[in-house]
Amino acid sequence: MEFKFNDENLGRINKILEKYPDKKAAVMPVLYIAQEQNGWISVEVMKEIAAILDMQESDVLGVTTFYTMYHKKPAGKYHLQVCTNVSCMLRGGYEIYKAYQEKLGITNGEVTADGKFSLEEVECMGSCGTAPMIAVNEDYFENLSTEKSLEILKSLS
Numbered sequence: 001m002e003f004k005f006n007d008e009n010l011g012r013i014n015k016i017l018e019k020y021p022d023k024k025a026a027v028m029p030v031l032y033i034a035q036e037q038n039g040w041i042s043v044e045v046m047k048e049i050a051a052i053l054d055m056q057e058s059d060v061l062g063v064t065t066f067y068t069m070y071h072k073k074p075a076g077k078y079h080l081q082v083c084t085n086v087s088c089m090l091r092g093g094y095e096i097y098k099a100y101q102e103k104l105g106i107t108n109g110e111v112t113a114d115g116k117f118s119l120e121e122v123e124c125m126g127s128c129g130t131a132p133m134i135a136v137n138e139d140y141f142e143n144l145s146t147e148k149s150l151e152i153l154k155s156l157s
């Protein structure tokens with residue numbers, strides 16, 4: 001399905017482009033706006049961004065796939081990212097990940113049937129000093145235990 005930015009987001013993009021002498025440099029914030037509008041970065045979204053920023057579609061794809069914050073398929077209303085990299089792993093990251101899998105009945109990259117939650121196991125999110133941690137959409141929750149993580153999930157249900 002074709003993707004077009006709405007007027008409000010086109011305005012935001014134009015403002016961003018004023019800051020960059022080379023349009024291509026704006027690809028990350030523009031991808032972010034696209035994700036806000038569309039929920040994920042589809043092929044059609046990448047095509048539209050490539051056209052707006054005078055880029056090759058393959059270059060937009062490269063940026064999209066490199067960064068875990070861009071969803072490559074539809075995500076749930078609450079996208080749960082659980083870090084299982086070294087610091088988080090040593091302090092219970094896998095236990096949290098396992099508890100979420102069991103509670104939600106989904107595994108990495110899946111969405112619950114009601115579309116409310118999606119789960120992703122991720123690499124370090126730069127918050128190792130407060131491991132273990134998760135992100136719910138854009139918000140970080142740190143210094144967690146499995147119990148606290150399940151409370152967070154409950155508060156979103």
Ligand code: FES
Nearest residue numbers: 083088124127128
């Ligand atoms: S290892 Fe989990 S945030 Fe760095």
